[in-house]
Amino acid sequence: MTVAVPDTEPAEDRPAPPVTGTARRRWRSHLTVAAIALGLAVYLTNGLWRQPYLHVISDNVGDQAFFEWVLAYGTELLRNGGDPFFAAILNVPDGVNLAANTSVTAYAILFSPLTMLAGPQVTFATILTLNLAGAAFAWYLFLLRWVTRNAFAAGLAGIFCGFAPGFVSHANGHLNWSSGWVAPVVLWWLLRMRQPGRWLLNGAVLGLLLAVCFTIAAEGLFFTALAGGTFVIVWALHPAVRGEASAALRPMLAGLGVTAVVAFALLAYPLHMHFSGPQTFTGTGFNQRHYAEDIASFFAFSDRTLAAWAGLSNDLAANPTEQTSFFGLPLMVLMIGTLVMLWKRADPGRLATLRALAVVGGLFLVVSLGPRLRIFGYESDIPLPYALLQRLPLFDAALPARFALVLVGVFGVLMALAVDHLMNATESPPAAQPAFAAAFTLALLPIFPLPLLYTDRSPEPQFIANRTWERYVPEGGTLSAIPFAINVAADGQRWQAYTMARGGRQFKIPGGYFLGPDSDGPTGKGRIGALPRRTDWLFLRAALYGYLADVDNWDRAQARADFQHWGIDVLVLPRQITGPEGPLFRSAVEITVTDLLGPPERVDDVLVWRIRQGVDPIDR
Structure with missing residues (x-):
């Protein structure tokens, strides 16, 4: 036929x-x-x-971050093994079902040499x-x-x-x-x-x-x-x-x-x-x-x-x-x-x-x-x-x-x-x-098509590029950018992608941009990203809208419970936060986190808040 x-x-x-x-x-x-x-x-x-390292497609910043993460995950699979259809290092402690996402697994494996190299x-x-x-x-x-x-x-x-x-x-x-x-x-x-x-x-x-x-x-x-x-x-x-x-x-x-x-x-x-x-x-x-x-x-x-x-x-x-x-x-x-x-x-x-x-x-x-x-x-x-x-x-x-x-x-x-x-x-x-x-x-x-529009992305901080983070995060530990990674603020997911592509020890992150269930049960309907908790919404609201919340002791108690749920070791605030249409309100985020947790440490080119005090950067 x-x-x-x-x-x-x-x-x-x-x-x-x-x-x-x-x-x-x-x-x-x-x-x-x-x-x-x-x-x-x-x-x-x-x-x-x-400028592949500094430019991002302006009409879909979040999806590019997700696919870059998937491509880097392919290098992690080849180096250390793992499940190509489930990732435990993203969205801790629940993980992400990559089979239910647009995870381009074949591309991730096929192009992994290029990802490792470039x-x-x-x-x-x-x-x-x-x-x-x-x-x-x-x-x-x-x-x-x-x-x-x-x-x-x-x-x-x-x-x-x-x-x-x-x-x-x-x-x-x-x-x-x-x-x-x-x-x-x-x-x-x-x-x-x-x-x-x-x-x-x-x-x-x-x-x-x-x-x-x-x-x-x-x-x-x-x-x-x-x-x-x-x-x-x-x-x-x-x-x-x-x-x-x-x-x-x-x-x-x-x-x-x-x-x-x-x-x-x-x-x-x-x-x-x-x-x-x-x-x-x-x-x-x-x-x-x-x-x-x-x-x-x-x-x-x-x-x-x-x-x-x-x-x-x-x-x-x-x-x-x-x-x-x-x-x-x-x-x-x-x-x-x-x-x-x-x-x-x-x-x-x-x-x-x-x-x-x-x-x-x-x-x-x-x-x-x-x-x-x-x-x-x-x-x-x-x-x-x-x-x-x-x-x-x-x-x-x-x-x-x-x-x-x-x-x-x-x-x-x-x-x-x-x-x-x-x-x-x-x-x-x-x-x-x-x-x-x-x-x-x-x-x-x-x-006849016109070229895709692009914009600048926040560069990878030296704290991540130089692997300074290893002095603050234990083996198998969790690090998060502020705000937590999501489609409208995906810097933290990119950081994890960069470290996977280079190899070596990896950190886990809470949240992320992916599709997951909207409940803890087996019949949850699809939603974008993790189920929100009060603390990550506090950070994201400050970044997106410049909103300064009146942080009180109840917020601090809730934050302790949320940090324990995620198992977070350190929070990191870079010099600039990439949003869907340009930089987000970084100053509002710094004020909010400082009100919640106290003054940060300035390390390399980022601000760091240590959540788990058992990790001493001086002794590591």
């Missing part, structure tokens, strides 16, 4: 051709697309590359850049193999898929969702399942791919499985391809059986941890009604596009990282017109493909709208299908707006088919080609 049902037999079933002019041209097209994709990716991430900051920038470039190139190869033999058509559509507004938006800190190569790679092997005699190999490879991709982008893998399954079923039900579908059924079912066995064998433990391990939870830490698409967003432009730079911005998304559709009015009109044009000219086999694409695109568009219809920021009382899905397993942990990302692949296939059709002189009148070029320019130029 092929997407576009090409007239020639599959490339892998033919003997390797000699190196001819055609083969050389094909390799030149591969290298050209790869160079364009990598160049665009570097262009988008250049703010990080200028730090998690450089590894983060490297993976983000390769994700964007790799997605575009993977889509190009997929489209060239399964949709069109026209390298230009596949290249244009592949670049669009890799740098579509939704994926550029998720490049604001999301190493999981910027891994757009997952979909074309998995779909490639799904379509290979129809090969007779190769069901064992194809099934085993797909099972291995699913296991790897689960540890990188589980939510994206879920969407890919839904979209791929829907496409295959709708395609197979078309009368024109029932013979081909019947012939492919036996090897496909056999291959998928092998896939299930291999994937389950590799994922048994992470799936157990994800659904029933310690510190797991139900649902998600985010409001699904809030993270749903506005119907108008499909016709609007995202923040990091030329159109927004020209003044056509909007506030229809939950935040700059979740602008998952935002194709713009010209592209939406072009894609609808493209579907109509191709439909009218399609032979029965191509019509089966177009019908399947239309069903997948329409279905995922409707699902992305969430449980209630939202129009230009107004949430109506009109219920939508997601209202029935939102409590089902897996759907309850997904954000509906992200289902719109599937339309990127649908549009990419339509784009490749349209370009191929209009460039073929035997299928298209020459007069149509200038109009086609103008239409695509009008549709694609407004969504």
Whole structure:
């Protein structure tokens, strides 16, 4: 089974051709697309590359800190062993279930040599850049193999898929969702399942791919499985391809059986941890009604596009990282017109493909709208299908707006088919080609991406970099930055990441930015970060708002109990605290902690409050 049902037999079933002019041209097209994709990716991430140790993506400071921590945790696993799906050194004393978080475990292990050599900051920038470039190139190869033999058509559509507004938006800190190569790679092997005699190999490879991709982008893998399954079923039900579908059924079912066995064998433990391990939870830490698409967003432009730079911005998304559709009015009109044009000219086999694409695109568009219809920021009382899905397993942990990302692949296939059709002189009148070029320019130029925004992060204090902290924290002890690490103030989590990347003795930290349960029971719903206690909220409130509390003896008694719960040895206040939009109110934090605990010690470039007096820095 092929997407576009090409007239020639599959490339892998033919003997390797000699190196001819055609083969050389094909390799030149591969290298050209790869160079364009990598160049665009570097262009988008250049703010990080200028100063990877001092710059951070400004629209998602917290997520970058989390992924840098995960990448550093990979080096800790390789050096000292441990559980790749549960971390006890974060969020003490409870720990963090990494299987239930977007923990990119495969990346953390694969890139651990780079993390050890250059730090998690450089590894983060490297993976983000390769994700964007790799997605575009993977889509190009997929489209060239399964949709069109026209390298230009596949290249244009592949670049669009890799740098579509939704994926550029998720490049604001999301190493999981910027891994757009997952979909074309998995779909490639799904379509290979129809090969007779190769069901064992194809099934085993797909099972291995699913296991790897689960540890990188589980939510994206879920969407890919839904979209791929829907496409295959709708395609197979078309009368024109029932013979081909019947012939492919036996090897496909056999291959998928092998896939299930291999994937389950590799994922048994992470799936157990994800659904029933310690510190797991139900649902998600985010409001699904809030993270749903506005119907108008499909016709609007995202923040990091030329159109927004020209003044056509909007506030229809939950935040700059979740602008998952935002194709713009010209592209939406072009894609609808493209579907109509191709439909009218399609032979029965191509019509089966177009019908399947239309069903997948329409279905995922409707699902992305969430449980209630939202129009230009107004949430109506009109219920939508997601209202029935939102409590089902897996759907309850997904954000509906992200289902719109599937339309990127649908549009990419339509784009490749349209370009191929209009460039073929035997299928298209020459007069149509200038109009086609103008239409695509009008549709694609407004969504050309702008570089990701960045800001400065607080530098790592010498107290951490020089390992002075080891004189204040015993083996297995706990250190915390003030305020405690959380998504809006993640410095402490970064410090721990830096020390893990360098190796040697490590400290534990309370709190952190992660997803965890909102209660101590086994059925807690998801929330962001640890369950708050009075003392850490006292510090965070001072940092975020500059609020000075009237600290009394009751607060001090509560602080003693909280410190005992966390097992904290020392609290550390740096010269500057990184917040989501710039430095936080450090002076208010110093006044609050001094009122609570008394004067600090000045050590290197930080202030230190020793909580456990049994550790004497002079004797160590």
